[in-house]
Amino acid sequence: DAKTTQPPSMDCAEGRAANLPCNHSTISGNEYVYWYRQIHSQGPQYIIHGLKNNETNEMASLIITEDRKSSTLILPHATLRDTAVYYCIVSTNAGKSTFGDGTTLTVKP
Amino acid sequence: GAVVSQHPSRVICKSGTSVKIECRSLDFQATTMFWYRQFPKKSLMLMATSNEGSKATYEQGVEKDKFLINHASLTLSTLTVTSAHPEDSSFYICSARLAGSQETQYFGPGTRLLVL
Numbered sequence: 001d002a003k004t005t006q007p008p009s010m011d012c013a014e015g016r017a018a019n020l021p022c023n024h025s026t027i028s029g030n031e032y033v034y035w036y037r038q039i040h041s042q043g044p045q046y047i048i049h050g051l052k053n054n055e056t057n058e059m060a061s062l063i064i065t066e067d068r069k070s071s072t073l074i075l076p077h078a079t080l081r082d083t084a085v086y087y088c089i090v091s092t093n094a095g096k097s098t099f100g101d102g103t104t105l106t107v108k109p
Numbered sequence: 110g111a112v113v114s115q116h117p118s119r120v121i122c123k124s125g126t127s128v129k130i131e132c133r134s135l136d137f138q139a140t141t142m143f144w145y146r147q148f149p150k151k152s153l154m155l156m157a158t159s160n161e162g163s164k165a166t167y168e169q170g171v172e173k174d175k176f177l178i179n180h181a182s183l184t185l186s187t188l189t190v191t192s193a194h195p196e197d198s199s200f201y202i203c204s205a206r207l208a209g210s211q212e213t214q215y216f217g218p219g220t221r222l223l224v225l
Contacts, residue, residue, distance in 0.1 A: 032212060034213070034214075036216070041200070041219070041221075042218055042219065043113075043115075043202050043204075043216035043217050043218045043219045044153070044202070044204075044216045045216070046111075046213060046214070046215060046216075049213060087152070087153075091212045091214075092212075096143075096155070096158060097143075097155070097214065098155065099145075099152045099153040099154075099155075100152060101152050102152060
């Protein structure tokens with residue numbers, strides 16, 4: 001599985017956009033980039049995924065660079081409830097995924 | 110949609126006993142389910158991949174006789190921790206893959222196991 005690298009922690013002011021970067025320089029052509037988040041003592045929550053095009057849903061936007069070696073998750077208007085650990089992973093066709101350490105996002109009032 | 114449940118949410122047991130954890134996909138069929146464990150302040154660690162109707166595939170270092178996995182139907186996978194010891198205390202999380210969804214996994218809420 002491709003490995004991902006994320007900053008260990010980030011802060012964001014409430015109401016501002018949170019931009020979470022992820023490096024996945026060894027990603028293969030058929031591997032998707034997934035983002036999940038985990039709030040303390042809960043199971044991870046699916047946020048968004050993409051292959052090569054930018055994606056947007058009701059939760060977030062995903063920007064993938066043209067060479068696919070990195071991506072950015074954007075939470076357009078962060079709220080206190082967005083405080084969580086955010087995981088960027090790449091997934092093989094078999095669906096097997098390796099979780100890295102993620103980024104702890106703290107949204108501050 | 111795509112809801113996954115786990116039961117129980119937390120369990121306390123005595124050392125030497127066995128504990129069964131259930132993972133159910135409530136509104137979709139899942140040919141593949143995954144089992145993870147997570148220690149405090151650590152990331153998720155994949156234990157095994159569970160395929161309906163076949164034997165589970167375990168990750169390196171995970172004892173298959175210790176962590177028995179059964180995936181008897183398209184909506185249910187079970188993890189049994191046999192002869193539990195205090196070091197098995199952890200947060201166990203399952204996920205189910207929605208077929209045709211580009212491999213998106215949907216996670217259960219987790220089961221916290223404490224072995225005394």
